[in-house]
Amino acid sequence: MFILEPDGFEKILDSLREKGYRITGPKLRDGAIVLDTIDSAASLPRGVRDHQGPGRYRLEETGDDSWFSYTLGSDSWKKLFFHPIKPLFKTTRDGGLLQIEPEPPREGLKALIGVRPCELQALAIQDKVLAEGEFVDRHYVASRKGTFIVAVNCTVPGGTCFCVSMGTGPVADRGYDISLTELGSNGATRFVARAGSPHGEELLAAASSGKAGESDLQLEAELLEAAAGNMGRSLDVEGLAAALAESGDHPRWEEVAERCQACTNCTMACPTCYCHTVEDSTDLTGSVADRTRVWDSCFTADHSYLHGGSVRETRGARYRQWLTHKLSSWHDQFGGSGCTGCGRCITWCPVGIDITEEAQAVRGTARG
Amino acid sequence: MGDTLETLKSDLFAAPFCEGLEDTHLEVLLACAHEERMPKGRFLFHEGAAADYFYIIVSGRVGLELNCPNRGGLSIQTCDAGDVVGSSWLIPPCIWRFDARVLEECRLVSMDAAVLREHCKADPTFGYAMVERIAQVKAERLDAARLQLLDLYGNPEEGRHVARTRID
């Protein structure tokens, strides 16, 4: 365990940049936290915290210079690896004959700064789906390779957070190169830092101001324990997957459908949702066609389209598909939950539908 | 003569219609049964006539048809070995609703339904057994008719029969 001071933090960024990493981290833009390219630690938001609730997101100043008092914005790291729009191949036609030119997968060193523990789990879940099965998404694999991750443990959970219930936070236990816990503010910000890889160890050894002391670790433990007790939401996952698997005819699905706009916000904001479709477009000469992979959502009518109509025509059925996939069938398909407890789907739902509330309601009176 | 009776008995008792019937009931049926052969093209009965008999097919094929001027006999369903042809005999007003035409030469067991109806009235246990069997025939035909009505193999893009709630 190391102690990292602000200038050490900057040193790590410098060293990553020197090695050719493109650095992405949180930024303040249009009144929200977004993920974007950052030049230096100075680009990071300071002294802000968020107020999140169902259908609500607001930033306010903390009055101090704390580095990581906010939690998550609407976009997640998945956009860096599972690109929202990805060309797959180009087809040219000469007479009736076709020629296909695949889009080469692009590798590139990426450093992610300020990845929350729930987000580490989200990346692990997408790795499992897109990169660890019998078939893999080559573009995902290529862009995910060579990723350096600086995780930040959460000391100030948000109003829609429930990572403790999902077992994904507030402390990162794997999947990072360096993890940080912010200690103190008011001009005295410093971090307890841990290495999760040899590369992380190397950078920390060069940038830290020494080993963390007993009192630092004591303070860190207290902060993290307090954070764990301060979740905005909770979800009882004991037996939940099995109960939801039997919930097909529950009237709650129709009730939630009365509010759900099928707007797809939850699926776009969700860091694990991986549904995608392909689009084919032809140029004006009719001789070149592009196949593009784009994010899709199970809330659209087209998602389940079978010649003649959609399988899931009602919003209730689509919401059920989404929620039961996240919390139930994901276990069967990928050996774990598809939910990280990040709370984005609650915050960014325009009508404030709360996954923890819906799951609980369906489970509370589950019928076969 | 004995041979013919034995054949009739085994043909009748082997039919699914007789499965599970008590011996006394089987005897009643046997007493009303006759062996018949019908060449291709012959009608077993016509729509509107009194349904005083019905058939169990031993071999061959019978088509149930509705006659339509200018379109001829429209075949609704075919019946094959083991099938019952005719159920109107038990359902008032006991009038045939279809034409039944032999499509492939048939060996049939014909049943005297007028007599069977009297037995049904006199012996409700026997009557119930008959109703149960005819209900079974009706239920299978209704299931089949519903599936045919859905036009399952039709192009789903054309004529969607089922009311749907469309959103988006």
Add this chain to the structure above:
Amino acid sequence: MSPEPGSINLTDRIRGGVDPMVPRIYNVERIRRNNHDTFTMELNPADGGNPEPFSAGQFNMLYIFGVGEIPVSISGDPVQDGPLMHTIREVGTVTRAMARLKPGDSIGVRGPFGSHWPVELAVGTDVVIVAGGIGLAPLRPVIYQVTGNRSRYGRMVLLYGARAPKEILYQRQLKAWGGSFDMDVHVTVDRGERGWNGEIGVVTGLIRRAPLDRSGAIALICGPEIMMRFSAQELLRRGMDKDRIYVSMERNMKCGVGLCGHCQYGAKIICKDGPVYRYDDIESLLGRREV
């Protein structure tokens, strides 16, 4: 110093060096009309190589230039060498564009993907095939496989329901199979027409009368979902075991390799662990609304 981070360890595991998302180009050899809206396409790889080997029941993703891509079961012989065959019904934009292809035109093919009919389980036992409409196409490879090595299997029964006499697929082959003395072929239609002396009624009616060895026989069903449900129930009523009945499911597919999320059916991912399922594996989902 290696920039490789310790936190992830991903490898680009691509089967046979081929990206499953990129089609291989095939040329149309021949297009044969099966009926007014169905045709069978014969394809060979444009690179002069052999078509990909496949198992009965698997499907390919077929891509028409600039129009789109759809999953279609393979309808040819899985054992004999020959062109890749797909029997296709014109029901949408892509299939209508396919119907306009001419010999020499090329299309993209990805696959074969998915699970297959358990033909190996049928060795030494009876095989009952129940097909409805275009559902005969994904089962034809089974018939090829069984008839190609007839003595390995027991009795073979094909029960086929079509909409109308003129819509019956593979008519010449059905007659040949039916006349071969070692295969029972029964065909029924929903609607008769003048000149049709065959059966009229639904395929479940054929099951009721089919000669079945209830113990050991396997049943393979393919057709519209309702037809498969009713057929499976009829087979169960006739004493067949749930674990000897197989069905082929259909849902929207975009990738064909389990990545895109579209073909989920409860916890099933049809392109990956289907389309062929043992009945008891999906029984609890069948008939459920909007799953």
